[in-house]
Amino acid sequence: MRILAVERSGLYYGSAVNLRNWIEHYVQAQNASVDVLLGESGEIEGHIKEAGANVTLIGLPGFLNRYGKKNIKGINGMFNALALFFYNFKCFFSVRKDYDVLVVNNYRSAVYYLLFLILIKLFSKSKIVIRFQISQTPVKIAFSLVKSIADKIIVHGTEGYCKREFGEDFEALDKVLCIPNPVNTEKYKFNEIKAQQIRRDLQIPKGAFVFLSVCYIEPRKGVIQLVESFKRANLKNCYLVHIGDHGSHQEYYDKVLASAGPNTLFLGKKSNVQDYYSCADVFVLNSAYEGMPYVIVEAMSSSLPIISTFSGSNVEVVTKDVGALIEYNDDAALIETLSYYAKHPDLCEKMGQKARDRVAALYSERVYFETLAEVY
Template sequence: MQRPKVDFLTTALNYGGAETQLVRLAMRLKKREWNVRVISMLPPAAYVSELEVTGIPVFSLDMRRGIPDPRALLRLASILRRERPLVLHSHMVHANLLARASRFLIRTPVLVCTAHNIVEGGRLREMGYRLTDPLCDLTTQVSRAGLERYVRVGAVPRIKIRHIPNGVDTHQFRPNTESRHRLRKELGIEDEFVWLAVGRLEEAKDYPTMLKAFAEIKKNRPHSKLLIAGQGSLKDGVEKLARDLGLTGSVIFLGVRRDVPDLMNAVDAYVMSSAWEGMPMVLLEASAVGLPIVATDVGGNREVVLDGVTGFLVPPKKPQALAGAMMNVMDLSPEERAAMGSAGRKHIEANYSMDRVVEMWEALYFELLERKGVRV
């Protein structure tokens, strides 16, 4: 049976967590014989070849970051009018608001809007969500904490929001001792205790707190290392802070990496210092690999990291607290760290496997189509 058409609209197509989740969902649905397309508001910077190889066309509305362009609404309406999807599924605040506005021009049967962060830009955007809510069939949140906040601030009524978490490919992200030995040798980190952080070098990730915490770690564990994978607008400032803190050679900036599963297998533990989050993909991935985790207690982090069981949670913007939790992990025996990592993987397999999450999305699409009286 030919599955119905679903179009995904995203603010951008880059190597961010939200975009990665969208791409994985689109590709899984394609394998399940859904007719899938991806539309990016900004010119796509990643994943185009991967999507097109699997038969998923990618469209761009050719917007420029930070510059409103009313023509983008007309371009989106033109694509939707031509493709006639039964479901339009938008991701992130700008795409969510644009998708809702498109209903003034063309009435796609089902519109689902997914919010990927607990805060998406302050009161003005929350008011935008509230005012445009009647144009949307359902808003979803990737974390329970985000859902509760959206209801509390009045952005979305409780009856029109649902929690569907991010999912992770537990086959791609799994323990792998072979890649561990190979990559540690390549990176020259064979004997040290190594931490990893993966994420954009932007304000939300609060790398200054991480670097200050790691400077404390170095006082007691001078041979430990911290790997940071990612790019961003704050790259120069973060690298300068590492030098100013005397961490040259101890903190290794790797840039964007396409071998994150191998990187995670090569290290001993994962650290996240975010000031705010939604449902971080990297925490799901690190847990699936079996790493003990130290993370700030923001957004949906506590839904992934079970405090004291799969890792430790600390308040945000507290370098001393972050350093203390990191030292707690380093002081565990290898067997205790392995048990913590194993508990993390079991938690992911039970609650966040990609197959399970895709089934949730399929069920939701069919539920909403049936509610609209659309036969599939």
């Protein structure tokens, strides 16, 4: 089987991590040949090469990879549309036309390569699969653009999330498949040795209670609200550890640092994040919106109970026996929940065990790839 995957961005998180994992699976388990058409150089390139894919870099004009409405307004929109038109033709004439499957990795890539997809649909026999990851209005716009082009649309999240986001379109189309994001349960599991080592390295006292948050530091992740709520809770012998980069959000990051109390630790980006789950007692993600965040199932697989918001697939994934969901921007509820968990460590341990059992049954890579078998 020959597969061509298309990815606009060079960043490595979210859908890019999933892309790398399924490339490795299909190269090793299915003996597939996988090529990746990449629109931007970056960290993702090394990861997908490591997974066994061949990479063709056809760089987008730099301004096309910037976020913001200014790219589609006025004269900027005209120039960008023209540049994108020629870029799509360049991609079409630069790749083979005999792939069995063409996979578009996320909704932004689907929009950027829309003309390329139309040309493939017209002049190739490749099966077109488009993957969606995140919950926001642009996803719905992209969905409406590509639903007639794609042979299969994969929405990464729970079925309840899919129905809430796409409504009648989801239920009416046989070509839509809803699959929760998976986790490698062997990689993400509690490790006592790593737990003790990391606590020593971070100089966290023995017996301290640790909340862990793993996310990109940007406004929609609600990091300021989390660190302020933790400080206001004034919990004795408790620590909040945050892992994640801030990228271009320097001003927001400065505000986060200014809001944090003395027992809040910012560790930046970590390549061995799976080890840090072991040092924690509870995982916290305070996002305004999500699709289905990997960090939730990674933390659950690592035997951690969850505190998160009513967003995306969290509603189905985080049941009452494995964690608590609160409304975004409800600081009082967040403080109350942090305080309750810190005062009930035995309950947290029991909930963490149930969280791992739930992940193994519903969100493991084994379950994920068994479901994907009908697509590729």
